[in-house]
Amino acid sequence: MMLDSGLSDLLDLQEVDLAIDRLLHQRQTLPVLAEYQALGGVRDGAAGQLAERHDVLRQSERDLDKAEGELEILENKLKESETRLFAGGMSGRETEQKRLEVQALRGQQTTMESRVLGLIEVVDPLREESKLLNQELARHNEKLATYEAEIASAWAEIDAQIARRETTKADLAKPISADLMILYEQLRRSKQGVAVGRLTGGVCGGCHLSLSLPEQAEATEWDPPRCIHCMRILVL
Numbered sequence: 001m002m003l004d005s006g007l008s009d010l011l012d013l014q015e016v017d018l019a020i021d022r023l024l025h026q027r028q029t030l031p032v033l034a035e036y037q038a039l040g041g042v043r044d045g046a047a048g049q050l051a052e053r054h055d056v057l058r059q060s061e062r063d064l065d066k067a068e069g070e071l072e073i074l075e076n077k078l079k080e081s082e083t084r085l086f087a088g089g090m091s092g093r094e095t096e097q098k099r100l101e102v103q104a105l106r107g108q109q110t111t112m113e114s115r116v117l118g119l120i121e122v123v124d125p126l127r128e129e130s131k132l133l134n135q136e137l138a139r140h141n142e143k144l145a146t147y148e149a150e151i152a153s154a155w156a157e158i159d160a161q162i163a164r165r166e167t168t169k170a171d172l173a174k175p176i177s178a179d180l181m182i183l184y185e186q187l188r189r190s191k192q193g194v195a196v197g198r199l200t201g202g203v204c205g206g207c208h209l210s211l212s213l214p215e216q217a218e219a220t221e222w223d224p225p226r227c228i229h230c231m232r233i234l235v236l
């Protein structure tokens with residue numbers, strides 16, 4: 001019978017479609033893909049942390065530069081005043097004024113030196129921390145690149161397998177009528193990819209429920225025959 005032969009082709013076609021479904025599922029559930037996504041999250045976290053530490057570091061470096069600049073100015077002023085003092089030739093009042101000025105400048109110098117040292121103590125660990133975070137980030141990026149290569153190669157392999165099955169599918173679909181193909185595709189969408197079942201020993205291959213003889217007769221009243229339980233196409 002023409003109908004039966006067409007329906008058998010449909011079963012073969014469904015095998016190919018199910019194989020393609022499995023390959024597509026495999027494509028999206030590669031273990032390396034999950035590892036890649038998880039590590040991507042870790043990397044983004046590290047990048048955020050690094051950016052934040054960089055901001056703090058930059059601000060501290062600016063403060064340090066400023067303090068060092070101020071210290072240099074103080075040192076120059078001090079040198080100038082001391083030179084003036086050592087040169088002599090000033091009145092007693094002027095000399096006393098200069099002496100007090102030098103004393104005040106020395107006090108300011110000590111304060112500024114402590115500030116510079118304090119900032120160095122802040123900047124140094126921040127630089128070290130940034131360096132380590134940078135190294136961590138580079139390690140993550142390197143690992144992510146190897147994952148990307150693994151994924152690309154696995155996908156290329158899977159895609160080649162899918163392409164081979166698509167070719168087989170196109171060949172198998174040739175003798176099947178357009179109407180039957182539409183029904184088949186509709187059923188596949190609504191029934192988890194299984195549109196056709198073979199009736200074996202009175203059991204539907206789609207839903208695995210039994211059909212009594214009267215039910216089997218009822219099934220054949222449809223064109224093509226349909227399981228009375230699940231409405232899938234039934235190959236008798």
Ligand SMILES: [Zn+2]
Nearest residue numbers: 204207227230
């Ligand atoms: Zn069924």
